[in-house]
């Protein structure tokens with residue numbers, strides 16, 4: 001990375017803001033971006049011993065960028081590739097709310113799923129995450145990443161922020177990782193420089209205000225709004241929050257940051273936020289602020305129409321053996337598909353579905369075909385699979401890659417029936433072992449096309 005040409009107006013503003021730090025800021029953009037991942041807390045990974053991201057328990061820096069596409073563990077959801085600064089969400093949550101409580105959490109602008117998978121690792125099993133993305137094609141990628149992460153307490157939706165207007169006082173936490181002018185990504189993605197303009201940054205600022213305004217009623221009194229962007233533009237950060245402070249009764253939550261992390265506090269009147277600069281932190285540009293809603297909010301009355309239907313008793317009895325804690329789940333069926341939801345959140349999910357556009361919910365368990373049950377791919381990747389029910393076949397890298405490319409695989413001496421395929425202890429999906437062959441059940445739409 002070298003010789004980035006910053007837009008003139010950006011350079012002028014940053015020079016004024018950073019003063020003597022400007023040269024260091026520019027120099028940081030001549031270095032390559034640190035590579036970081038966040039480990040799944042319940043799956044295995046050989047990358048666990050890499051250097052830890054100081055503000056995120058499962059965050060790890062890698063010495064260089066490997067080919068993630070050719071690492072089967074990545075496809076099994078053993079880790080998520082995520083920029084380190086944005087993992088600071090963990091501190092924002094841990095320092096502002098009791099994460100052992102059963103919470104309703106909304107990630108409003110969630111695709112491709114970095115913050116949502118992180119949230120699922122942090123909240124309790126009794127909590128519910130609504131992971132929403134307004135752009136349809138991006139919502140599909142989000143659903144894929146959520147399935148790979150394998151938690152059952154999540155609902156993926158494809159709604160506009162204003163659809164949350166009717167879900168008054170429902171959420172304990174709302175994360176708005178707002179679409180922004182992306183100045184903090186200039187190093188990692190120089191294309192962001194070409195897309196930047198004064199007009200676009202100003203449009204982003206107005207859109208962010210509209211998003212916060214639309215989603216605000218859905219936050220409970222005393223609930224937490226975590227607002228973040230990957231930009232330095234004050235109009236999209238502290239100025240927007242200053243506007244919020246003028247409009248609503250709120251309180252900013254101060255976070256403890258270790259001096260050595262290099263994070264800068266931004267203060268404007270009563271507004272406080274935290275800014276990450278690539279010359280000071282080991283990560284990209286980022287802004288985050290944590291706000292408590294102080295004004296009164298009516299709480300949503302959970303009246304659901306109970307549209308979701310249960311599968312037959314016979315199906316439930318069979319599937320009870322497929323999952324680890326069947327007593328904590330409710331199975332529901334839509335056409336041939338049976339999926340599981342956390343029992344205590346089912347009414348809330350039914351209520352939410354009256355207002356939001358459903359994409360994916362809970363964990364897909366099985367397809368009912370005549371009187372047979374065929375395990376769903378999501379179940380293989382999920383943390384609720386009962387590991388004793390199906391055979392698991394551990395394979396080496398070449399076979400794992402053949403499997404992920406959906407090619408024919410040849411494994412000798414395995415029992416007939418459905419079995420999961422695992423690489424370094426992480427399940428990748430299902431195979432069906434029949435007489436003389438093995439059916440590769442990897443989803444066609446997810447197969448990898450890269451050969452090396």
Ligand SMILES: C[S@@+](CC[C@H](N)C(=O)[O-])C[C@H]1O[C@@H](n2cnc3c(N)ncnc32)[C@H](O)[C@@H]1O
Nearest residue numbers: 109110111112113114115134135177178179211
């Ligand atoms: C910064 S990205 C989110 C990244 C994501 N939170 C993560 O950690 O992986 C912002 C998201 O906002 C979505 N978005 C775009 N326009 C929006 C709007 N008007 N309201 C809400 N979200 C919007 C984008 O599609 C994009 O997925």
